[in-house]
Amino acid sequence: MELMNLASKETSYWMIALPAVFGSQNIHDVSVLGYLFLAVVSLSILTWALAGGGGGAWKNGRNRLGRVTIPGPRGVPVFGSLFTLSRGLAHRSLAAMAWSRANTEIMAFSLGSTPVIVASEPNTAREILMSSHFADRPVKQSAKSLMFSRAIGFAPNGAYWRTLRRIASTHLFAPQRILAHEAGRKLDCAEMVKAVSTEQTGVGSVVLRKHLQLAALNNIMGSVFGRRYDPVAQKMDLDELTSMVREGFELLGAFNWSDYLPWLGCFYDPVRLKQRCSDLVPRIRALVKRIIDEHRVVSNSEKKRDIGDFVDVLLSLDGDDKLQEDDMIAVLWEMIFRGTDTTALLTEWTMAELVLNPNVQAKLRDEIKTAVSERVDVADTDLAKLPYLKAVVKETLRLHPPGPLLSWARLSTSDVQLSNGMVVPKGTTAMVNMWAITHDPTVWSDPLKFDPERFNGNADVDIRGGDLRLAPFGAGRRVCPGKNMGLSTVTRWVAELVRRFEWRQDQTEPVNLGEVLKLSCEMEHPLRAVVTEIF
Numbered sequence: 001m002e003l004m005n006l007a008s009k010e011t012s013y014w015m016i017a018l019p020a021v022f023g024s025q026n027i028h029d030v031s032v033l034g035y036l037f038l039a040v041v042s043l044s045i046l047t048w049a050l051a052g053g054g055g056g057a058w059k060n061g062r063n064r065l066g067r068v069t070i071p072g073p074r075g076v077p078v079f080g081s082l083f084t085l086s087r088g089l090a091h092r093s094l095a096a097m098a099w100s101r102a103n104t105e106i107m108a109f110s111l112g113s114t115p116v117i118v119a120s121e122p123n124t125a126r127e128i129l130m131s132s133h134f135a136d137r138p139v140k141q142s143a144k145s146l147m148f149s150r151a152i153g154f155a156p157n158g159a160y161w162r163t164l165r166r167i168a169s170t171h172l173f174a175p176q177r178i179l180a181h182e183a184g185r186k187l188d189c190a191e192m193v194k195a196v197s198t199e200q201t202g203v204g205s206v207v208l209r210k211h212l213q214l215a216a217l218n219n220i221m222g223s224v225f226g227r228r229y230d231p232v233a234q235k236m237d238l239d240e241l242t243s244m245v246r247e248g249f250e251l252l253g254a255f256n257w258s259d260y261l262p263w264l265g266c267f268y269d270p271v272r273l274k275q276r277c278s279d280l281v282p283r284i285r286a287l288v289k290r291i292i293d294e295h296r297v298v299s300n301s302e303k304k305r306d307i308g309d310f311v312d313v314l315l316s317l318d319g320d321d322k323l324q325e326d327d328m329i330a331v332l333w334e335m336i337f338r339g340t341d342t343t344a345l346l347t348e349w350t351m352a353e354l355v356l357n358p359n360v361q362a363k364l365r366d367e368i369k370t371a372v373s374e375r376v377d378v379a380d381t382d383l384a385k386l387p388y389l390k391a392v393v394k395e396t397l398r399l400h401p402p403g404p405l406l407s408w409a410r411l412s413t414s415d416v417q418l419s420n421g422m423v424v425p426k427g428t429t430a431m432v433n434m435w436a437i438t439h440d441p442t443v444w445s446d447p448l449k450f451d452p453e454r455f456n457g458n459a460d461v462d463i464r465g466g467d468l469r470l471a472p473f474g475a476g477r478r479v480c481p482g483k484n485m486g487l488s489t490v491t492r493w494v495a496e497l498v499r500r501f502e503w504r505q506d507q508t509e510p511v512n513l514g515e516v517l518k519l520s521c522e523m524e525h526p527l528r529a530v531v532t533e534i535f
């Protein structure tokens with residue numbers, strides 16, 4: 001009886017409230033809507049309750065396709081684990097979840113209606129990254145709107161993407177081209193060293209980030225477009241470019257709820273993603289098209305094809321390799337995005353660790369001084385003679401991988417049987433938590449300690465995708481094509497910064513290794529240090 005009273009009270013509440021909400025006079029239409037709403041909510045809760053491991057996106061026993069079930073948290077109805085991952089440091093939250101549930105091999109969870117798996121140990125990570133069935137990527141709305149689905153990083157696995165990868169490995173990132181742009185790298189580095197010295201003299205300390213960002217932008221603009229910007233003489237052009245790159249980073253890095261709950265997109269877009277993307281695209285197109293047109297005027301000789309910039313290369317292609325203009329714009333613009341922040345922030349992390357570890361800094365300086373003559377700049381060929389420098393950069397990549405979740409996930413293109421008996425269904429988003437692997441005490445001893453010595457001698461580790469204990473550039477078919485370019489830039493910068501200056505803590509603002517996860521994981525508090533020039 002009481003229940004009936006309650007039911008009728010509830011009904012009368014909806015009869016009053018719903019017309020107010022929908023502004024309708026027709027009470028019956030509105031109660032139908034109300035019942036529909038309740039039905040959808042009940043169905044979602046039921047689906048979630050029945051789905052079990054992994055949450056609602058894993059309904060119909062999709063996590064039980066293999067002989068072994070894929071375990072994972074349920075999250076909450078409709079949203080799954082979205083609230084856990086939409087804010088803060090997703091790599092840390094996922095690692096904590098996987099470790100506490102002993103689900104490091106593989107863990108299933110739901111991001112709204114998207115089924116996701118994450119691997120937090122090297123063997124399953126290898127299976128996922130190396131498998132041709134995980135060579136696709138889920139495309140975020142921002143990436144689609146910013147033309148990235150025609151660029152290397154998001155193009156679906158197929159003939160077009162294979163052509164792009166071939167162009168990248170035989171032309172864009174070929175060793176002779178990286179070498180050909182050495183003079184540009186030296187120039188950017190020399191400018192940066194000068195700016196650091198000026199700031200120390202004028203201010204009494206140095207905030208390194210802005211110098212690294214300018215060097216990174218010029219470095220990538222030089223390789224991709226054959227252009228460099230003088231921060232004074234070309235201030236306006238530089239400001240426009242910087243604002244476009246920054247806007248793109250923000251849009252690509254923003255957590256977009258409607259990527260996981262598509263129905264939300266109709267009425268919830270707090271960062272005005274759609275509008276901002278459609279404002280940015282014509283600006284990108286105009287800038288890149290102008291640069292392509294300027295390159296077209298200058299003749300395209302064979303020499304340019306070998307040592308020119310990326311635009312020269314793309315314009316010189318013919319036959320099946322020839323790209324449409326819009327595709328060229330997408331490919332070139334993606335390089336600017338991928339190549340700028342990663343190198344700058346990896347160098348900042350490295351320098352922060354060197355400030356905190358003066359003994360390592362001193363040992364590194366000794367190595368560089370012994371191997372490189374004082375009068376000349378560090379050359380690419382010198383880098384081979386600097387094993388400790390390599391170890392320092394590797395150790396930074398281990399403690400602070402720029403893409404802790406390998407930046408962009410993979411997508412399964414069929415049901416995939418893993419060696420542990422689990423089956424990952426087609427259409428599942430697959431992540432590798434590289435941060436969890438590089439911080440796992442069963443994989444790395446004393447994992448929180450910055451200790452480059454661990455890479456000495458026989459303990460050397462291939463960081464270019466061969467050893468999944470430390471694969472900050474990913475692995476397999478979609479491994480980072482810019483890894484050699486990125487590494488040679490960062491190692492050169494660190495070498496020059498360390499041999500030209502001694503870096504110490506600024507006691508008024510001690511180094512803080514707090515992280516913030518955007519498109520990449522960067523220092524939350526930019527590094528400020530006091531430097532002394534070494535003559």
Ligand code: HEM
Pocket residue numbers: 129152153154165220334335336338339340342343346402403406407408409472473474475476477478479480481482483485486487490
């Ligand atoms: C320290 C520097 C860098 C790091 C840590 C890094 C890291 C990564 C990672 C983790 C991936 C995903 C790999 C996978 O799914 O297996 C990736 C992809 C990619 N990176 Fe890098 N990267 C760096 C520098 C660069 C540079 C300098 C460029 C170009 C100028 C670049 C261009 C790309 C592209 C185009 C992709 C997409 C590849 C594909 O999907 O086929 N990266 N990078």
